[in-house]
Amino acid sequence: xxxxxxxxxxxxxxxxxxxxxxxxxxxxxxxxxxxxxxxxxxxxxxxxxxxxxxxxxxxxxxxxxxxxxxxxxxxxxxxxxxxxxxxxxxxxxxxxxxxxxxxxxxxxxxxxxxxxxxxxxxxxxxxxxxxxxxxxxxxxxxxxxxxxxxxxxxxxxxxxxxxxxxxxxxxxxxxxxxxxxxxxxxxxxxxxxxxxxxxxxxxxxxxxxxxxxxxxxxxxxxxxxxxxxx
Numbered sequence: 001x002x003x004x005x006x007x008x009x010x011x012x013x014x015x016x017x018x019x020x021x022x023x024x025x026x027x028x029x030x031x032x033x034x035x036x037x038x039x040x041x042x043x044x045x046x047x048x049x050x051x052x053x054x055x056x057x058x059x060x061x062x063x064x065x066x067x068x069x070x071x072x073x074x075x076x077x078x079x080x081x082x083x084x085x086x087x088x089x090x091x092x093x094x095x096x097x098x099x100x101x102x103x104x105x106x107x108x109x110x111x112x113x114x115x116x117x118x119x120x121x122x123x124x125x126x127x128x129x130x131x132x133x134x135x136x137x138x139x140x141x142x143x144x145x146x147x148x149x150x151x152x153x154x155x156x157x158x159x160x161x162x163x164x165x166x167x168x169x170x171x172x173x174x175x176x177x178x179x180x181x182x183x184x185x186x187x188x189x190x191x192x193x194x195x196x197x198x199x200x201x202x203x204x205x206x207x208x209x210x211x212x213x214x215x216x217x218x219x220x221x222x223x224x225x226x227x228x229x230x
Contacts, residue, residue, distance in 0.1 A: 024129065025207070034185075034204070034221035036211065037125040046121070050216030053114040054191035061167030064105055076172040081106060084154045084162030085144075088179060094144065096151060097162075109165055110154050122187035122218055123158035129220060130185055134159060137184075160187070172230050174205060177223035188219045188230065203229040 023036040040046045066079035073080065083106050087094040099106045109115055127134040137159035144151065144161075154163045180186060190213045194200050202211040202219060205227040213219065213230065 022125070022129070025204075025209070032129060033207075034219065035125070035129045037122075037129070037218040037220055038214075039216060039218070040121060046117070047216050049114040049117045050189075050191060051193075053112065053118055054193070054215070056112050056114065057109065057165060057167070057191065060105055060108060064102070064167075066167070074173070075175050076170065078170045079167040081109075081165045081167075082162065083110065083165070084160075085151055086162070094148060094151060110163075116155060116157075118189055118218075119155040119158050119160070119163070119187075122189065122220070123155075123160065125218060126159065126185060126187065126220055133183070133185060170230070174203075174227055174229050176227055180223050184222065185220050186223050188221065188223075190215055190217060190230065201230070205229070 020038050020041045022038055024032045025034040025036070027033050039050070061079065064079075070081075071077060071079045081099060081102055082097055083099065084097060085094050086097050126137075141153070141159060141161070153159075153161050177186070188202070190200055190202075192200065192215050194215060196212045196214045200213050200215065202213040203209070204211070204221070211219070
């Protein structure tokens with residue numbers, strides 16, 4: 001089964017390709033603005049890891065109580081936990097997000113080998129498709145580590161300083177992640193067991209595209225600029 005991208009309005013539709021074959025999305029100037037990165041080519045064990053990660057995250061979510069305020073937010077009506085470094089709301093220095101009573105859950109998720117593998121693939125795909133932007137992340141992480149050696153990234157072998165875990169049946173509102181780096185990319189990975197022709201779609205509203213987002217696949221995109229629903 002391959003990627004399938006459909007148009008909402010008058011937009012050219014890329015040809016369907018294998019979901020293990022990366023498919024860049026390109027603007028009129030030839031610049032890549034997002035990548036359907038899929039899964040590592042030629043490695044069947046990755047799909048197994050994605051399935052195991054889904055099973056683990058689902059079990060962790062089912063065993064955890066999320067108060068109503070955590071299940072109703074700007075992205076949708078589902079529980080979500082943000083982890084990692086944060087600088088905002090008047091702060092003058094970065095700090096690690098305080099997950100309070102959910103800290104043990106965060107530690108379990110960040111320590112799962114299958115989740116770690118997916119995070120590492122996301123970072124390596126980022127390095128492949130946006131090497132200059134990736135280098136910008138590396139350079140800033142180096143400065144951050146020098147000035148604040150007590151801070152750490154959620155997944156040390158990646159360049160991303162934050163991560164989000166969504167629980168239960170996820171269907172987001174149309175939204176932008178306005179707290180992200182304005183010109184940065186993030187990695188979106190969809191987990192579950194479903195028919196990708198019937199659900200699990202990613203909608204990129206600003207470019208009028210609907211993507212059949214297969215379970216275990218990776219998409220790299222600029223969430224600060226792109227309005228999306230998934």
